[in-house]
Amino acid sequence: MASTPAVSAARYAPSRRDRVISFVLAVLVGVFLVFVLLIMSSVTGGGGEPGGQLVAVNISPPSAEKEKAKAAPKQDQKQEQVQTVTTPPPKLPPRIEIPSKNQVEWPPGFIKLSREDIAKADISRIKPAGGGGQAGASAGGGGNAEGTGEGPGGARVYNAEWYREPTRAEMSPYMSAARGGSSGDWAMIICRTVERYHVEDCREVDESPRGSGLARALRQAAWQFLVRPPRVDGKAQLGTWVRIRFDFKAAKAGDGDGTAGQD
Structure with a gap:
């Protein structure tokens, strides 16, 4: 009776062949599951666009330190702009005139005029005077001289009276460049009186014939004039x-170096 349970247990236990087959089937099932999982992962992971990412948003107000850090660069930029605007332009070095050996030597008595003086002496800007005066118009002995406001800036201009009339020798060097000087021609200038009967700052007023250069010649020779x-x-x-008109x-015989041919 004692051997009956052992015989029944051995009878119902699986055979060695059945256990080998079960083991092989279990391994195949496991390999199949692994294969299925690999296929599913490759299908779901490839191709499509990546999913969205979670972003954490901080809605709390910025701290005072961050505001100061942002405001500091702006203030620096404003200061740099103000400095660039208020910076004065660099000063140019003073002009140094280098002496040159090729200097122009002007003839004695040459009057050098600036552009402003030439513009003031323009005949076309000055009202032409009447045709019939004389250079030796009297300025009055002890009385009052009468003049008109035809000078620069509306200054009064008086008729000149010779202290000594210019000689032909004094006038001829300047008349050589003029076209004219024959009988009936005339020229008029205005000058400012200075000490010792001399005149300066002479300017051309009118001439006849126009464009002859007689007024220019008269102005250039005026440094020799002696006028009361x-x-x-x-x-x-x-x-x-x-x-001065x-x-x-026409020159008279025997004039020589006497007075020039003015009326």
Whole structure:
């Protein structure tokens, strides 16, 4: 009776062949499951667009330190802009004139004029005077001289009175460049009286014939002229403007270096 349970247990236990087959089937099932999982992962992971990413948003107000850090660069930029605007331009070095050996030597008595002086001496801007005066118009002995406001800036201009008339030798060097100087031609200039009967700042007014250059020649020779200053209340007025009209006439025999041909 004791051997009956052992025989029944051995009878119902699987055989060795059945256990081998079961083991092989279990291995095949496991390999199949692994294969299925690999295929599913390759299908779901390839191709499509990547999914969205979670982003954490901080809605709390910025701290005071962050605001100061942002405001600091802006203030630096404003200061740099102000500095660039207020920076003064660099000063240019003073002009140094280098002496040159090739300097122009002007003839004695040459009057050098600036552009402003040439513009003021433009005949076309000055009202032409009448045709019939004389250079030796009297400025009055002890009385009051009369003048008109035809000078620069509306200054009064008086008729000139010769202290000594210019000689032909004094006039001829300047007349050589002019076209004219024959009988009936004339030129007019205005000058400012200075000490010792001399004149300066002479300017061309009118001439006949026009474009002959007689007024220019008269102005260039005026540094030699000796003219009495006009008198007002018996006092000589230095620094006033006088009108000098020079009328040309034909030279007379025996004139030599006498007075020039003015009327």
